[in-house]
Amino acid sequence: MWNEQLAALAHGYSSGVLSIVDSNGYPLSVRCAVCLDETRQAFTLPTPPAQAMAWRGKACLLFHQYNERLEGLRQMVILGELVCEEGLLTLRVSKFVTANGRQNTDQMPHATSPLHMLQFFWLGWHNARTYLARRGRPWPAIPYKLIEHLLDEEEVASPTVSAGVQHV
Amino acid sequence: MPTLDVPPEINRALRFYYTCEATTVNREGQPVTWPTLAYYDEESGQILLTASIAFPVKAFNARRHPQVSLLYSDPTGAKLEQAPAVLIQGDAMVTELLDYNSSQVRGLFRAMIRRQPDSRRLISNRIVRRIFAWYLFQRLVITVRPRRLLVWSHGDFSVAPTEIEV
Numbered sequence: 001m002w003n004e005q006l007a008a009l010a011h012g013y014s015s016g017v018l019s020i021v022d023s024n025g026y027p028l029s030v031r032c033a034v035c036l037d038e039t040r041q042a043f044t045l046p047t048p049p050a051q052a053m054a055w056r057g058k059a060c061l062l063f064h065q066y067n068e069r070l071e072g073l074r075q076m077v078i079l080g081e082l083v084c085e086e087g088l089l090t091l092r093v094s095k096f097v098t099a100n101g102r103q104n105t106d107q108m109p110h111a112t113s114p115l116h117m118l119q120f121f122w123l124g125w126h127n128a129r130t131y132l133a134r135r136g137r138p139w140p141a142i143p144y145k146l147i148e149h150l151l152d153e154e155e156v157a158s159p160t161v162s163a164g165v166q167h168v
Numbered sequence: 169m170p171t172l173d174v175p176p177e178i179n180r181a182l183r184f185y186y187t188c189e190a191t192t193v194n195r196e197g198q199p200v201t202w203p204t205l206a207y208y209d210e211e212s213g214q215i216l217l218t219a220s221i222a223f224p225v226k227a228f229n230a231r232r233h234p235q236v237s238l239l240y241s242d243p244t245g246a247k248l249e250q251a252p253a254v255l256i257q258g259d260a261m262v263t264e265l266l267d268y269n270s271s272q273v274r275g276l277f278r279a280m281i282r283r284q285p286d287s288r289r290l291i292s293n294r295i296v297r298r299i300f301a302w303y304l305f306q307r308l309v310i311t312v313r314p315r316r317l318l319v320w321s322h323g324d325f326s327v328a329p330t331e332i333e334v
Contacts, residue, residue, distance in 0.1 A: 017189045017201055017239060017241060019189075019191045019199040019201045019237070019239075020199055021193055021197065021199050022257075024235070025193070025233070025235045026235040026236075026237055026257040026315075026316075027191035027192070027193060027199045027201075027235070027236060027237035027257070028237060028255070028257070029189060029191055029201060029237055029239040029241075029255055030239075030255075030325050031239070031241040031242075031253065031323075031325055032325060047326075049325040049326060050326075050328060051328070051329070058196070058197055058198045058199065059199065060191065060198065060199045060200050060201045062189055062201040062202065062203070064187075064189075064203040064242075065242075065244075066186070066187070066203075066244060066245075067244065067245070068244060068245040069245070069284065069285060069286060070186050070187075070205070070245065070283050070284035071284070071286065075202065075203055077200065077201065077202065079198055079200065097200075099202065099223070121299070121300070123222070124220065124222035124223070124300075124302055124303055125222070125302060127221075127222035127223065127302075128220070128221050128222040128302030128306060131221040131222065131224060132221070132306075139221075139306050140266055142301060142305045142306075143268050144294075144297070146268050146269070147268060147277075147291065147305075148292070150268070150274060150277055150278070151281065151288060151291060151292060154277075154278050154281045154282070154288075155288075157278075
């Protein structure tokens with residue numbers, strides 16, 4: 001299903017990662033320039049890498065970005081069918097997927113937007129409960145003391161200055 | 169000595185890229201790609217990824233269809249000059265992340281702290297880390313054994329890649 005808001009966000013990316021599955025069952029991916037064709041509600045690849053020219057069938061297009069502190073995360077997946085239309089490699093879209101559970105933004109939650117963070121928390125907490133219920137037994141105790149020790153070790157090895165809070 | 173015999177520039181890419189684009193195949197045979205923090209364990213030649221139990225689809229896909237790929241194509245933050253792009257096709261094994269005494273899990277944890285330094289504040293905060301335990305600690309580990317590499321020098325996808333069988 002086409003999503004105008006998410007599709008428009010593709011303009012903010014200089015390239016995307018296109019993936020298919022090869023004849024041996026392994027995925028294959030390349031990074032390439034992608035154009036949004038709003039009229040046809042599709043994405044086209046005007047200059048695909050040579051090895052991707054012949055790709056057809058089920059495909060995935062990923063857009064993502066982050067900064068040098070691995071913050072400011074944005075990510076969006078577009079599933080569909082790769083075809084050749086009017087001489088252009090074209091992704092016919094079947095679904096947009098975001099990692100934040102929302103259908104109007106590809107930004108991952110951050111402490112600077114508490115409502116967004118709360119929505120993400122409820123989604124994750126609910127999903128985690130479902131996983132644990134299926135698991136049938138509780139998750140073992142988390143070794144916080146050992147984790148704190150690892151943090152201390154890492155602080156000595158690579159001291160850092162925290163400049164904000166980022167949830168991913 | 170690393171058990172994955174690759175040129176030094178590829179070794180550096182695997183060690184220093186912050187993320188890779190991990191592709192798994194879902195029940196419908198559709199590839200699904202998400203960015204993920206990956207840790208390259210030089211000793212074993214394996215690559216570790218994780219998925220929160222709240223968002224386990226990537227791990228479930230890999231358990232059902234172990235053939236996966238990892239593309240290293242965004243060197244943001246890695247401080248590598250003329251970094252190559254590397255695609256790894258490999259076989260995945262999925263487990264739950266339980267043993268923080270394991271050298272691989274420690275390596276993964278350290279890589280996360282170094283690449284995302286602000287995560288230290290979350291993990292150090294006793295309240296936050298309990299509220300977000302499902303995200304920070306209750307995770308599934310996908311261990312990938314590389315089988316084939318495609319390498320694009322300088323990250324240039326307009327040229328044919330070099331292939332390395334491992």
